[in-house]
Amino acid sequence: MAPNVEPNEIKSSALELIGNTPIVALDRLHPGPGRILAKCEFMNPGASIKCRSSLGMIDKARKSGVLKPGSPVVEITSGNQGTGLAVVCAVLGHPLTIGMSAGNSAQRAIHMEALGATCIKVPQVEGTPGRVTFADLKAVERFGLKLVEEQNAFFVNQFKNPNNSEAHYNSTGPEIWRQTGHHVDAFIAAVGTAGTFMGTSKYLKEQNPEIKSYVVEPAGAEPIKGESITKPLHILQGSGYGYVPELFNYDYMDGTLSVTDEEAVKYKHLIGEKEGLYVGYTSGANVAAAVKLLQSGLVARDAWVVTTLNDTGLKYSPEPEEDS
Structure with a gap:
């Protein structure tokens, strides 16, 4: 007789650790009305989305x-x-x-x-x-x-490679849709290459065209909004480079939300102090923007807003000093 073999969960390599990150409700940071749901992308093996x-x-x-x-x-x-x-x-x-x-x-x-x-x-x-x-x-x-x-x-050419956004269309979007039980009212994300925003937004809007998608931009560096660049120096590393990325498509955006350095730092700290998660500055900006969106009247008061916690705070040096 063949021995009983228990199924195992052994992964064949680090590649199988990529994706399928959990979503966490930030109910302590934002008790309502509405709800902020954050995809824990710092849990990927490279500690980022x-x-x-x-x-x-x-x-x-x-x-x-x-x-x-x-x-x-x-x-x-x-x-x-x-x-x-x-x-x-x-x-x-x-x-x-x-x-x-x-x-x-x-x-x-x-x-x-x-x-x-x-x-x-x-x-x-x-x-x-x-x-x-x-x-x-x-x-x-x-x-x-x-x-x-x-x-x-x-x-690789991440800024122009369509397989960048395609990866999020094939993984991030479907995971969010499944994990929320198909309950998504809005999706928001900071934009660097635009891969995360475009792929995820496209997928979610195909499932429900009523879902609203908002780009997060650093205050003073908001070209997607159509504003002149007045502050090219900001702390959101990897995003807000001051131009509209080649992968970006306005068809999948409903609006933009601006976040100051001070707001990004504030919410970066709050995510740690209230939720026990140590994340980077774009994560702080995403959550700051989610709070703003829920207070803006652009979505229902009880809306579920999904965003991403892009990377771990361990990837950063101490906060840079303000420009003189």
Whole structure:
């Protein structure tokens, strides 16, 4: 007789740890009216939401034959995409080189390098430590393109790669829809590449066109809203670069919400003090925006607003000082 074999939950690799993150109700931080539901993306193996798009973009490149087994990979990043790619490339055996602005936190470079990636910090041209501008990003892009040529590498190109948003359409959106029991009144998210917002919003609106989707932008850097840039330096690393991302599509947006640095910091701390979750600045901004939305009259008073806690607070240096 064959022995009785108990089913197990052993995962074959870190890739199977990506996604299926829980949703938590922030009822202590916001007791109502309405409810804020937050997707715990810091629980991905790279400690951020970018693990999803990293796996999606690399998987599609391998399946299409654009990325050959063992071939080098290059990307430019504020840190989270690079860390997600480091997880994926470590498991799949691709040498990874990352270009990152020196203005992004050192903790991110440490994390990537611990996973076997090479992280090269590009000097800032405009920003300050903890505050990275579009000009800084362009400097990193120019450096990254040189690396691609030198290494004959696959360039992930998260800002223009449609498989970025596709990963969220295939995973983040369906998970939210399932986990909430199909009860979503609004979805909000900060925008860097626009991958999370676009993929998730598109999926949710296909399930229920009445769902409202709002972009979170740093106050003073609100190009999606159509405003002139008055504050390119802000603390929301990885978002709010001061231009409308190529992946962005206004068809899936119902409006924008602005958040100041002070509000992002306040809610970052409240998420820790009230909910026991240590997260980063864009997570604080998302929750601040969710509170604003519930108080705005744009949605019903008892609405369920879903957002994302994008990464862990362990990825950040101490809060940067205010500009003089």
